[in-house]
Amino acid sequence: MVLTPGVCASSPAVMWRPDRARVSVIGRATGAIVHRSPGRARRTPLKPSAQGRPGDRHHLWSKPCALLSRTDVRVPPAPGLPCALWPPSGGERKQGSGKTCRGNAQPRLFPGTMRTGPWPHRMSHRFSPAHLAGTLAPLLWGIFMRARIFNRVVGLAALATALLVAAATPASADKRIALVVGNSAYKNITPLDNPSKDASLMAETLSTLGFTLVGGRAQLDLDKGAMDIAVRSFGRQAQGADVALFYYAGHGVQVAGSNYLVPVGANPTREADVDFQMTDVNLVLRQMQGSGTRLNLVILDACRNNPFGSRGLRSSDGGLAQMRAPEGTLISYATQPGNVAQDGSDGHSPYTKALAATIRTAGLDVFQTFNQVGLAVKRATSGAQQPWVSSSPIDGTFYFVPPTQTAPPQVAAVQPDPLPADRLRADPDRVPLRDAALLSELSERLYELNFDPDTPDGLTRSITKLQQRISMAPTGEATEGLLLRMRKMDDLKPWGSIVYGPDGSKWGMSWNHASRRAAVADARGNCAGAKCPIELSFYGKGCGAFAISDKSWSLVQREGVQRARDAALDECGKAGKACRIIGSVCADGSGR
Template identity: 75%
Template sequence: MHGTAYGRGLAVAALLELLHAFAGAAEAATEKRVALVIGNSAYQNVTRLDNPRNDAALMAETLASLGFTLVGGRAQIDLDKPAMDIAVQSFGRQVQGADVALFYYAGHGVQVSGSNYLVPVGANATREADVDFQMLDVNLVLKQMQGSGTRLNMVILDACRNNPFGGRGLRAADGGLAQMRAPDGTLISYATQPGNVALDGTDGHSPYTKALASTIRQAGLDIFQTFNQVGLAVKRETGGAQQPWVSSSPIDGTFYFVPPAAPAAPQVAVAAQPEAQLPGTLRPDPDRVPIKDVALLRELSERLYEHNFDPEPIDSRNGMRAAISKFQEKVAMTPTGEATEGVLTRLRKMEDLSPWGSIVYGPDIDKWGISWKHASRRAAVDDARDKCGGAKCTFELSFYGSHCGAFAISSKSWSLIERDTLDRARAAALDECGKAGKSCRIIDAVCANGVGH
């Protein structure tokens, strides 16, 4: 009889603890939370930015894990003006009847005559009259939220970088963003103080978004505590050079991204377990759990790319499987080629590679481009393709750290070769190119860290 009572006491205590643990999560799950996340990096007419696309992907993943429904199902990356307009209008429709609406933007932003504008990737404004047609007024986002029935609206702007149009005739654009009045039930968070310039970041994410994504996962912080913690984290990270700023109207009730943990269940004194027992159900092996979510698959593809395992083309199952297999071999996994949670987890834990260099070539247009000392592979390739003539420069050689690349060509052949030194890269490129029987010459060569240029 004593043994039976002991087992029953354990079961009741475990059940109570489980119910308490999930009480906060269940409360959050009953809220309807809607978010639009936009990240613009690949600007066509002004300075490109390395990190907004990464920042937007991080925020989309984080918000989705906290119960937000994402407009478009994922982060919206590199939008032109029509695409931004459509996304904001869709956001306005989806927030009708929601409890919480959140708009996040990373990319170029400017203030013109006291109003704040978000810059689509194709914008090329040269005078103030162009602005309303080529950029998105933040007030239009606020209007989409007003009258929706939400009890809380959040606008988060990691968009306070230098005015990209300063040297292009748009004199009315000032540095940073202007302070806006927050409508009822609204909080507006800027990556830095109004009129100041925020940092884009050198490690793949801006200091602001990195702090924000980490802080909103912490349980028990209300909305004001959350953004205060973010501000302190960014201030420490940047040595005081950047101070986030919040503008807010009175907000009804208390909002938590993650509710406080419920109090622990009362502990019942019981005899010690005579021997350890395995639980009846073991957690699944992450290396056997396939990834099916589109946003996570895109993250996996991007992380593989940034570690020089080419999953391209993205829509090719064989391309992705080959890239995953090569990565698995590198980390001593069985090369199954399967996209699993275990593969993504290992990639997330890996150090970012840098610096990056790239050489691209377009045989059809007979042009080439070269770049070096970039923080990411994507940025290095974009820079090289800008010099080459764009998307038609399809052949790419990317390298990182102290490795070097060389480009050799003759009238009949060409080669792009990577080696651990500049001299070896040049020699190998000439040797490979010369196999066609013609004398070749080196067009250019560089190391990822800039040696050779």
């Protein structure tokens, strides 16, 4: 291959020789020729006698720049080549003279194979197909290799770009699934104003926080069939998710210690109807438990007045029963179990309004979020409504909105702590509780252990009695250590209760409830509208009896219904009048 100096580096002249040398290349205008033959390679100086003697059959194909550009422009020769290659226009110099070309010499390469005449030259010998293939093969191979290298470079560039984009893009959030239900348009009971608005607000808020909504939006005014389909779809879509959230606003009732959500078409006339006309909250919990999620959130803004109280249902007068949260689950009630929540007068309930605002706050974990919600609702209702949370241990930390990444503040250097590095943490039994939500939890747990912390000075007395029962120093102080111990205690159940209102001579009785608060609420629901402030509650194997006369009455608890009846009669008879038993029952419902 002869590169024509001064013309174009990409304008080759390819020479084929009969001795099977593949290609001969002049490596610059140095007069040197490189032979590349099978099995050898050498570099020898170019001799004038080798530049095309008459009679040598060199086959030459030339394609200079002037031809590539499709013009017939005469290209000036490059100085420095031997005159045998570049004869003067006035005639040929003697070969081997060693002189170089000067002036406007016309190129004439290998006179034994090329015709003289104006540039560009034409071939004086035709290539055979084999010759042509051997000539073009190296060129095509070079093009192919360059294409492979180009593709690899493009691929590596694309990969690098993708890695840079991935590094610059924040990590995607956990997979979040939510079912939001709001029932307002009840057909057989008094409709509610706000649940559908509350559900729409929550759906919009959760959607902006990365939750995928079942059905793509809030599910409003569902009947029993539609609620079952929505819950079943929720369970399927929660498979493989990190967080599953269920929100319900509307009527909810507790029946025999279980909580039911009321579809818009429900019209029960007896207790047995609730299983077919209402949705058990435990059904939702089972769907979430079987999905393998890391965190389950159940939010119930359903603690309103019981709309079926006059139909003979043995449910509470209002509110929901406390439920044990399964593993990895947090249950949030709009108010304390057994109490009634407000529906709201400004288009949204106080609970949902506070919740929708609080979960948008960055940097609050799930426990801090619901604690702030509880405080906001308590302030908004002047203490009349206090949200309640039931939770099991949750692995890891969940944020509705993660904390923002900020640079750590610059602080001045401080002197090293003179105390030992292995200083022990303060004893939790000596760390007092200051947080309002934790104090509320402590009080509720004391109530469920059958103490009365809500009476005047009752918190201190209840703590002292509990400390004595569990062999702690009876300080009467609410501490972190005491609350931690109470969280590890088993729930007491079943519960029964007898309540009495001396002013109106009304009384009520209940049994077989999962919590004391639920049992009391059920019993007071049988007081025909009276307050019935006097309460006797019992659990496990305990039984209660109510004895009364014209001058006195007594409520007594004993283990065994007959012992309770005898003790009640004795206590009531101390006033000197004969008494009679008007009610007795054990916590499990026996002895009536």
